[in-house]
Amino acid sequence: MDDTSGRNLNRSLICLCAAELVMMVNTTAFNVALPNIAESFEAGTAEQQWVVSSYNLAFAAVVLLAGFLGDRLGHLRTMLAGLGMFVIASAIGLMAGNVPMLLVSRAIMGAGAGVVIPMGQALLGILFRGSELSHAMTTWAIAGTLGVPFGPLVGGALTAMLGWRGIFGFDGVVFLAVIAVIRMNVPQTGASHESRALHVPWASVAMMFAGFTLFSAGLVNAQHGILAANAWVPMAVGIVLATGFVLHDHASRNPLMELGLMKDPSFAACAPALMMLNFSMYGIIFIMPTYLETVLDHGALIGGMMLMPLVVASIVGARMNDWIVSGVGSRGTSLLALGCLAIGMLTIGAAMRLPEGIAGQSTMMAGQIVAGFGLGVGQPAMLTWAMGRVPVERSGAGSSLLTVFRQFGSIIGVGIFGSIQSGLYMTRFHDFAQSAGADPQSAGAAPLDFQRAAGLTGTAGDLIRQTASRAYESAMTGSFTTAATVIVISCGVVALISRKTPQ
Template identity: 85%
Template sequence: MDDTNEKNLSLALICLCAAELVMMVNTTAFNVALPNIAESLGAGMAEQQWIVSSYNLVFAAVVLLAGFLGDRLGHLKTMLAGLGMFVVASAIGLMAGNVPALLVSRSIMGAGAGVVIPMGQALLGILFHGSELSRAMTAWAIAGTLGVPFGPLVGGALTATLGWRGIFGFDGVVFLAVIMVIHMNVPPMGGPHQSRSPHVPWASVAMMFAGFTLFSAGLVNAQHGALAADAWIPMAIGAVLITGFVLHDRASRNPLMALDLMRDPSFAACAPALMMLNFSMYGIIFIMPAYLETVLRHGALIGGMLLMPLVVASIVGSRMNDWVVSRIGSRGTSLLALGCLAVGMLTIGAAMWWPGDAAKQSTALIGQAMAGFGLGAGQPAMLTWAMGRVPVEQSGAGSSLLTVFRQFGSIIGVGIFGSIQSGLYAAAFRDLAQSAGQHPQSSGSVTLDFQQAAGLTSATGDLIRQVASRAYESAMTGSFATATVIIAVTLGIVALISRTTPR
C-alpha cells in the first residue's frame, strides 16, 4: 500500500468515526434533557418513553432497508442521504412546541441513524481488510462507545445553557459540517452488485415496522401491568408480525434481510451479544438522569457529569480491547463483556439499598464503571468477530442485520426499564405515602411528582419529594435486578451458540 492510499484511508476512517461519534452523542444527549422536556411540555413517563423509543423504533425499521439499498445504490450515497435526514429533523425539533412535533423530529432522526450507522460499518468492511479491519472496527467502536455515554454530558451542557432546544440547534450545525467533510474525504465505494435492481420488498418493510411498533407499544403500556390487555395484546400481535416477516423474507426472491449469515455460529452469537450492549446502555441512560437530576437535585449539567464513569470506563475498555482479545480471543472478550455488564447492573441496583446518599452514589458509580468497561471492551470485539465472517458483497446486509439486533436491544431496553421502573415506582409511591399517612396520587413520573410538590405547602411538598425519591430508588433496584437476569441468560445463550467456534 503506497503512502497516498494509506493517507486517504486514514482520512476516510477519521471521517467515518467522526460521523459515528456525533451520531451516538446525539442518540443519548437527548435523554438527559427528558426531565426538562417533561416540565416544559408536561410529558409523563409513557410520553417520555415514546420520545426515546420513536427514535429507536424507526431506526430498527429502516436499518435493513438501508443495507438493502446501500448494497445496490452505493453505501456512501446512501449514508449522505441519512445524514441529510438529521439536518431536516433538527429544524423540526428546534421549532417543536408539543410532544407530537417532537416525536416527528425524533422519528426522522431515527431514520437517519438507521441509514448512517450500517453504511459506515459497511464502508469500513469494504475499505479495510485483515488486521487493518480489526483496527478500523476498534476505532469505529471507540467512537461509538465514547459517543453514547458522552452524550449526556453534551446534552446536559446544552440544556443547562440553551434549554433542550439547544440540542437540536447543535445537531443541525454539526451534521451539516459532517456531510461536507465526508463528501470530500470518503471515496464512493460500494459492493459489486450496485447495478442490481433496487426494487424494494415493501411487504417485508411494512410487516417489520408494524411488528416493532406494536411490540414497543405493548412494552410502554406494560407500565400499567404486564397482563393488561393494552400491553400483552399489542406485544403478541407484534411478535406474530415479526415472525411473519422473518418467514416471508426467508421465502422471498428479493429478501430484505440476509438471514443466511445467521448460519455462521460466530455471527449468530454476536447478534444477541450486541443486543445486550444496547439494552444495558439505553437502560442505564434512560433511568439514571431522573435519579441524578430530580431525586438528587443536581441539574442537567452535573447529572451529565455524574455519568462520566460510564464514559471513562468505556474508553479504558476500548483501549484494552486488542490486549484482551490477544489473550482470550473475540469469543472470550465478548463473554467477559457480558459478565461485566451483568455485574455492573447488579451493583447499580444494589446501591439503592445503602442508607446514605454518599454510599448510594459511590456504589452506583462503581456499577457504571463495570458496565462501561463491558461496553467498551465488548463492542469492537463483537463487531470484528461478526463482520470478519461477512462476504464483501453482503457488507451492507450483514452490518444492517447486526444493527437491527442492536436497535431491538435499545427498544426493549427503554421499554422494559421504563415499564418496570414506572410500575414499581407507582406501587412504591402509593405504599410509602399511605405509611406516612398521606394519600396523594402519583403522576407516574418522579419529575412530574416533584413539579407537583412545588405547588404545595412546604411540609406537604417536602413529604411528597421524600416519598417520590424513596419510591424511585426502590424501583431502580427492581429494574436493574431484572436487567441482570436478562443479561446473564443471554450470556449463557451466547456461550452455547459459540461453543464450537475458534477463539
C-alpha cells in the same frame, strides 16, 4: 503510493468515526433533556418512552432497507442521505411546540441513524480487512462509546444554557459539517453492485415495522400491568407479525434480510450479544438522568458529569480490546463483556439500597465503571468477530442485520427499563406515601411528582419529595436486577451458540 493510500484510509476512518461520535452524542444528549421536556409539555413516563421509542422504531424500520439500498446504490451515497435526515429533523425539533411534533423530529432522526450506522460499519468492512479491520472497528467503537456518555455532558451544558431546544440547533450545525467532511474524504464504494435489482420488498418492510411498533407499544403499556389487554395483545400481535416477516422474507426471491449469514455460529452468537449491549446502554441512559437530575437535584449539567465514570471505563475497555482478544479470543472477550454488564447492573441496583452518602455514591460509581468497561470492550470485539465473517459484497446486508439486533436491544431496553421502572415507582410511591400519611396518588412520573411538590408549602411538599425519592430509588433496584437477569440468560445463549467456534 502505499503511504498515500494509508493516509487516505486514515482520513476516511476519522470522518466515519466523527459521524458515529456526533450521532451517539445526539442520541444520549437528548435523554438528559427529557426531565426538562417533561416539565415543558407536562409529559408522563409513557409519553417520554414514546419520544425515545419513536427514534428506535424508525431506526428499526429502515435499517434493513438501508443495507438493501447500500449494496445496490453505494454505501457512501446512502450514508450521506441518512445524515441529511438529521439536518431536516433538527429544524423540525427546533420549532416543536408539542409532543407529537417532537415525536416526528425524533422519528426522522431515528431513520437517519438506521441508515448511518450500518453504512458506516459496511464502509469499514470494505475499506479495511484482516488486522486493519480490528483496529478500525476498535476506533469506531471508541468514537461511539465516547458519544454515549459524553452526550449527557453536551446535552446538560446546552440544556442549562439554551434550554432543550439548544440540542436541536447544535445538531443541525454539526451534522452539516459532518456531511461536508465525509463528502470530501470518504471514497464511493459498492459501484460494482449497482446492477443488482432495486425492487424494494415493501411487504417485508411493512411487516417488520408493524411488528416492532406493536411490540414496543405493548412494552410501553406494560407499565400499567403486563396482563392488561393493551399490553399483552399488542406484544403478541407484534411477535406474530415479526415471525411472519422472517418467514415471508426467507421465502422471497428478493429478500430484505440476509438470514443465510446466521448459519455462521460466530455471526449468530454476536447478534444477541450486541443486542444486550444496546439493551444495557439505552436502559441506563433512560432512567439514570431522572435519578441524577430530579431525585438528587443536581441539574442537567452536573447530572451529565456524574455519568463520566461510564465514559472513562468505556474508553479504557475499548483501548484494551486488542490485548484482551489476543489473550482469550473474540468469544471469551464477548462473554467477559456481558458478565461485566450484569455485575455492573447489580451493583448500581445495590447502590440504591444504601444510605445516601459516600457508600452509596461510591457503589453507584463502581457499578458504572464495571458496566462501562463491558460496553467498551464488548462492542469492537463483537463487531470485528461478526463482520470478519461477512463477504465484501454482502457488507451492507451483514451490517444491517447486526444493527437490527442492536436496535431491538434498544427498544426492549427502553421498554423493559421504562415499564418496570414506572410500574414499580407508582406501586412504591403508593405504599411509602400511605405509611407516611401523605397523598398516595402519584402523578405517574418522578419529575411530575417533584413538580407537584414544588407547588406545595411546608411539610406537605417535603413529604411528597421524600416519598418520590424513596420510590424511584426502590424502583431502580428492581429495574437493574431484572436487567442483570436478562443479560445473564443472554450470556448463556451466546456461550451455547458459539461453543464450537474457533478461538
